[in-house]
Structure formats: structure tokens, C-alpha cells
Amino acid sequence: MEKKKIHLLHKIHNKLLFMGILAFTVIMAVISCHLLFIYLFPLSGEYKNISVMEPGNEQEWELYTNEQGTIKSLSTADGYSYTGLDYEGQTYYMSRKIQENYSDIILEIDAVTSQISIFLDEDLLYTDNSAADNRIGYVALSHLPKERPNGLRLSLPPDCLGKTLTIAACQPFAEASGDLMTIYPCNVSVYSTYALESLNVSSATKTAYPAILLAILGFFLLSLFLYQCFHREADWGLFFLAFFCLLWMADVIFRSPYFGIYFGYKLDFAEIYLRYGSVSFLMLFLFIRMNRCRKIYLPFVVLQLISLICLYLTNNTTIVFEYPLYGVLLNLPEYAGLTGLLVIFIFMIPELKKGNGFYRMLGIFTVAALAAVPVGAILYALQFIGSSAEMNNWITQYLQSYTTEIRGPYYYMLIVSCFLSFSSFIISLYRFILGVVRKYTSIELLRLKNELAQESYRQLNQYTEQVMMLRHDEKKHFSLLATLLEKNDSEKALEYTYEIIQRADDVTPIVNTQNYMINTIVNSKLSSAMKEGIQITIRHASAPEKLNIADSDLCSLLMNVLDNALAATSLLEEKDRYITLNLYVKNNFLCIYCENGIADKTECKEEKDVEGIKAHGYGLIILEKIVDRYKGILDIKQVNQAFIVNIALPV
Known part of the structure; x- marks a missing residue:
């Protein structure tokens, strides 16, 4: 009874220790993620989008043309486009009073392809065309010879509050509509220096975090693949998954607003090829992991690869495609990639039934992800309620912009590929x-x-x-x-x-059953027992040649039984040392009986004796796990000064 209590206490202690370590790990992970995610959000509220198209701002701006003093107002019907130009490419003006009382105001204008001139109360602050007559009403602007990747940022004077800001620009995407022209004003924002630094950090972090993570995952998977190649066990699935991560990393870097600044150039359509190329490698990985549905899934993989070739031919050859066909070829990789990833969840079912271990775990991840959606929504709502007003506004704007952009299959493909790639890496x-x-x-x-x-x-x-x-x-x-x-x-x-x-x-007694593993283990331990002066009694020894138990488990089971008996018996006086062993088959069960003498608790005074008892307890825990694994029977009892272990395992 006392041994069972010790055994139960060990189990409770181990479970409490595991739960404590798990809780500590989760808490540290949450704290670490919170500290890392802080840099994804701007910290200051001294920022405002003052663009004409922003709702509520159109009344603050005046849009007009000025030809040597002749002013003509431009009109709008939808708040986004303005009409009233006299000729295509005519310079137009946008005027607004500075109302933001920020320290060190910085003006940001998203003019990527057109020249601009900036005035403050008719005083020139900046111009892209220094050779022109830079006076309001006389400015003549055109397109930039080279694209400006990140627009223009300009520091305004400290005394700019209340003064009139005037931006002169030309419309680079003008289209004829009768005798009038349509313009689309560029975005305009104002920041404080601190807010701009915070936004720069946030923007850089949004690129750096995923790029670094993908690089680590990619090279880690490549190292695993090389390790397997070294041991002649190459898994090409790891190779494809590694290249998926590396191509996705390159796509993230190419899409960064700072790429052009650092490298000075940008390959045409490179991010598009990287984006859909990474999806192709992910589909190849999932194809490699299939057993039953490979032939059915192969056409989806081939279609994705063909769509990439068609996209390249569309953008890099002299062949001119008509508009309907051009649109189909341009969007084919998106639809082919999304379809190829979604059908994975359909093919997962027959793979599960076939006993595919990878897709079994992927199914568990899928169910967990679906169950986590409402939990995540609740946690997000709680975080949203507890956040500062500035962060709440930023999150609201981000979600609104993200929701507005979700119109094509790419964003759904991005979500599915994120889930599948993360799950595939973990599995x-x-x-x-x-x-x-x-x-x-x-x-x-x-x-x-x-x-x-x-x-x-x-x-x-x-x-x-x-x-x-x-x-x-x-x-x-x-x-x-x-x-x-x-x-x-x-x-x-x-x-x-x-x-x-x-x-x-x-x-020395010899155990001679039909099972080689049992003979080897038991005879080895009996030899050790004889050297310790322990009296060995073998009542019966028989076992079938083959057992329904792995050699590793059989070895662990017998060695723990005999090691525990040897450890406990060695604490006794030599005259009281004995071990009785009985091995036999009954009713399709292999029965193992082991009895040994044990010492009283009062006799276990030395430290080594206490350690022996602890080890004895751990050995019993191992026995219990192995017996439970094979749905056997384990009976442990103490009768007077004898400790008895009875084990029955299905043959």
C-alpha cells in the first residue's frame, strides 16, 4: 500500500512539474511576442492623412489650375477624381492651410512618377524642375525620368502653422474624356519627427520580422535536407519546403518600400514570379507527402507550373495577347495556386483513411485552427478594448484598408499558404x-x-x-x-x-526459453545477481519465439523489473537476499512474476538507500507506461518483507 502511495505521489509530482513548466513557457512566449509585436505599431498619434481623397478632407483643399493668373476650379463627382483640365498634362494646384500644430512637421507626398513643386505662402520650398519658372501660375511640370520609389518627404519650417500649403503637380495617368481631363490627386500626409521615426521602425519591422523568420526556416530546412543526404536518406519534401520559405522571403524583401533605396533597382515583375514560384514549391512539398492521391493532385501542380510559364511569356516576349486572353494569363497563377492549395483539404480525407501520418497531423492542425478562430476573435476584442486610443485607431484603419484590398484570390491564397507552410514546418x-x-x-x-x-x-x-x-x-x-x-x-x-x-x-541458473531476447536479458541479470550473493529461484521459464511487443519495450520492461529487484535486494543482509522468477504463457498472455525481499523503511538510513528507493519508483512508472501501451495487466503488491510484481501482456 505504501509503495502505491509513493507511486501515486511521483505521478502527481511529475504532472504538476510538467504543467508548471508548460505554463511558464506559455507566459514567457506571450511576453516575448508582445515585446516583439510592439515594434509593429507606431507609438505616436502625431500623424494625419490630409489627402484630398480621405473622407472629410475635401472641404479643406482647393484644387484649381492657374495659367498666369487665370484661375479655374476643378470639380469632383466621387471625391477621388477631378475634372476641368484644359489640356492633357496641364499643371494643377492643390492648396490647404496648415492646421496641425506638430513639433517639426514633416510633409509626405506620394508622387512617384510626376514632378512636383511645393510652396508655402507662395514661397518655393521644393521643386523637381529647377530650370522652370517656379512661380504659382507659371510652373510647367512633366513626368519624372526615373520613378521615385517612396514618394517625397520634406521638413516644413517651424512657423508653418496657419500658412497656405500649395502643391503643384501634373497628372501622369490622365485620360481624355471629351474636351476635359480627369486627374487623381496624390496622397499627402503630415507627421511629427517622432511619429515618422515610429512609422519607419514599424514599416521596417513589418518587412524584417517575416523575412528573418522565413530565412531561418528555409536554411534550417536545407540543413536538415543536407543532413539526410549525408546519411543517404534524402527527403525531397524538405528541399521543396525550404525553397518555398526562401522564395517567400525574397518576395517579402522585393515588396519592401526600402528595396529600391538599398539596391537602386527593381526587376520587373520579380515579386510576382517569386510569389507564385513559392506557392509552386509548397504544392510540390504537399505532393511529395501524399501516398494515395498523388496521381489526382499532379494535374494541379502541373497547372501551377504552366501558369507561371504563361505569365512569363505574357510579360517578357514580343507576343501581343488580346485583352481577354491577357487578363486570363495574368491572373491564372492566382486562381491555379489558390485552387491547388484548397484541394489539399479535400485530398487530406482519403490520405487520413490510408494512414498517412503527415496528413493525419495536418488534419489535427486544421481542426485546431478552426477551433481557434472564435477564441482568437475574443482575445482580439479584449486586446482592442484594453489598447490605447491611438493603437485602436491604427488597427481600425489597417483592417479597413486590408478589407478593402481583399478582392482577388491572392490574399486568400496568402492566408492558406501561411497556415499550410507553418503546419508543414512543425509536422x-x-x-x-x-x-x-x-x-x-x-x-x-x-x-x-x-x-x-x-x-x-x-x-x-x-x-x-x-x-x-x-x-x-x-x-x-x-x-x-x-x-x-x-x-x-x-x-x-x-x-x-x-x-x-x-x-x-x-x-549459475540458466533461463532457456524460445525467445532469444528474454534469454539474453534475464541470463545477463541473473549473472549480476549471483555476483551480489543473491539466491536465485526460477520456478518456470517458457516464452514463445515471437511476441507482440517491440524489442525496445521488452528490454525496458524486463530490465526495469530485474534492476528494481536487484536494487532492493542489495540493501538486505546477504542471508536475506533472494529473487524468485517465473515466466510462462497462459490464456494467450505472457505472464511475468518477480518476487524479491525488501528492507524496512527504518533500515533505509543511508543516502544511497533513499536514492535506490527513488529509482525503484521511477522504474515502476516506466513499467506502468509500457503495460498500458500494450493493454496488459500490472499488479504490484507488498506482502510482509516481499515485493511482488505480476505482469500479463498479450502474446
């Missing part, structure tokens, strides 16, 4: 580690088998030698006994007979 890493552990476990088991076999062989030689010695002296013993009996010295004959019996008992 692949888990299966890789599991494979390595199994490999080294097999190697360790082979090493242990070899050691036990050598020990069993030495014991068998010792047993054979002892039996041969007894047989060699057998005739001499019988002759001496006959002589003693002839002299009627029965007392001396009886004493000599007991001496011969004692020598026979000193011969």
Missing part, C-alpha cells in the same frame, strides 16, 4: 526529430543487445564449465560415498552428500 520538424530519435534508439538497442548477448555468452560458458567440473568429479564423489557407506559411516556420508548438493546449487 516535418516533429517527424524528423522522431525519426532521429528512433534511429539512435535502434542503435542503442543494438548496442545493448550486443552487450547482453556477450554477457549471456560468458554466463553460458561459465555454466558449461561448472557442469563439466561436476561431471568430471562425479565418479570420485560416488566412489568416496560408497567407501563411507561400506564402513557404515552414514553420518560422514550424509555430510559429504550435502556438500555435493551445495556445490550443485552454486552453479
